[in-house]
Amino acid sequence: MKISYPVFKSLLALSLGTLGVCMSEFSIMAILPDVAKSLSVSIPEAGHFISAYALGVCAGAPLTVLVARSRPLRSILLGLMLLFIVGNAMTALAANSFMMLAARFIAGLPHGAYFGVAAIIADKLVEKAYSVLAVSIVIAGATIANLGGVPCSTLLTHLLSWRLAYGLVACVGLAVIICVLIWVPKLPGLKNSGFLEQFRFLRQPQPWIIFMAIVLGNGGIFCWYSYVSPFLTDVSGLDPSKMTLVMTFAGAGMVLGNSLSGKLSMRFSSSAIASGMQGIMAVSLLGLFFAGEYLIISLVLLFLCTACLFGVSAPQQMLLLQNARGGEMLGAALAQVGFNIGNAMGAFFGGLSIDAGNGYASTALIGAACTLVGCLLLAFYGRHHA
Incomplete structure (x- = not known):
């Protein structure tokens, strides 16, 4: 059974949500110098805005399990999108760094829960053989965000203001609510087995191995990618006016990596795909440390890093969902x-x-070491627990 047209429309609605969520998350990395200048903070200090968002994600997942674990799945999505709109509207209006930290934290609260609930809905709408493919379609919105959404935000920032960029993100949230209401079917909530029961699966080692691999893999990439704009301009010699084009190029890598991952899932295990791609990330980051001053090499390795970053996303999402019996909402999130x-x-x-004082290139070396350890953890899982 292939994915039917009505199901595909549902997946597209969910994908629009991941597009908005990832525009919110990733746009700031491309416009970090502009935000820092506007709020009168240094670039490393502005990096805390990225961390605040990530901390909001970490807090939002257990809060959603506590408040809404047995509610209808579509209703949870709509509530999360309302919170998303509030957080990004606050970001656009932030007058100082403290308000910006609070806004980014609130904007991050629905992120993990949205991905988790969307993955559960996608899994329920298709046969098991198509689960990773369905989730990759949902995650495709995140790749489109980086291909088109983030460059659009970057262009708006350079032409007008970064505040308008986040106003646009809030408007995407409104579009998501409309599409979810029209295209996503009403599904019953998950079985309410109690709040503590949702965490029982964490007594097993498998989810922790996968979780740590995710943290280390993403931490390694974002140690470097959080400062991709100053790295490319200061180390590789990129003309700052070309940054919008480069972010589009990075987004194309994400689209390709996610698409390739969905196709590979029909032939290879999720753990094999994830470990292989994290290995490529480690080698690419090492290359950026040693050869980052060469612009062409930096751009090629940037493409590989972003392709693998999203290539591992759907397989790792499904690995945790498969190892979260009784706590699927928390596991997916x-x-x-x-x-x-990892981002934080x-x-x-x-x-x-x-x-x-180690320079922007040092971030790639630290990242390579972290990503390599994550790769080894996934390989260990595949050998002993898959």
Whole structure:
């Protein structure tokens, strides 16, 4: 049984939500110098805005389980989107760094839960053989965000203001609500087995192995990617006016990686796909450390990094969902928690290295080491637990 047209429309509606969520998350990395200048903070200090968003993601997943674990799935999505709109509207209106930190935290609250609930809905709408493919369609919105949404935000920032860019993100949230109401079917909530029962699966080692691999893999990438704009301009010699074009190029890598991952899932295990792609990320980051001053090499390795970053997303999401019996909502959201803990740690430690005077290239070396350990954890899982 292939994915039917009505189901495909439902997946597209869910995908529009991941587009909006990831525009919110990733846009700031491309416009970080503009935001820092506007709010009168240094670039490493502005990196805390990225960390605040990631911390919101980590808090939002267990809060959603506590408040809405047994509610109808579509209703949960709509509530999360309302919170998303509020957080991004506050971001656009932030007058100082404290308000910006609070706004980014609130904007991050629905992120992990949205991905988690969307993954559960996608899984329920198709046969098991198509689960990873369905989830990759949902995650495709995140790749389109980086292909078109983030460059659009970057262009708006350079032409007018970064505040308009986040006003646009809030408007995407309104479109998501309309599409979810029209195209996503009403599905019953998950079985309410109690709040503590949702965490029982965490007694097993498998979800922790996957979770740590996600944290280390994403942490490694975002140690470097959080500062991609100053790295490319200061280390590789990129003309700042070309940054919008480069972010489009990076987004194309994400689209390709996610699409390739969905196709590979019909032939290979999720753990094999994830470990292989994280290995490529580690090698690419090492290449950026040693050869980052060459612009062409940096752009090729940027493409590989972003392709693999989203190539591992759907397989890792499904690995956690498969290892979360009885706590599916938390398990599905936990992948995004892991991604964003990694984002926060990466941005933080990358900023520390820059503040210590090691330069932007040092972030790639730290990232390569973290990503390699994550790759080894996934390989261990595939050998002993898959």
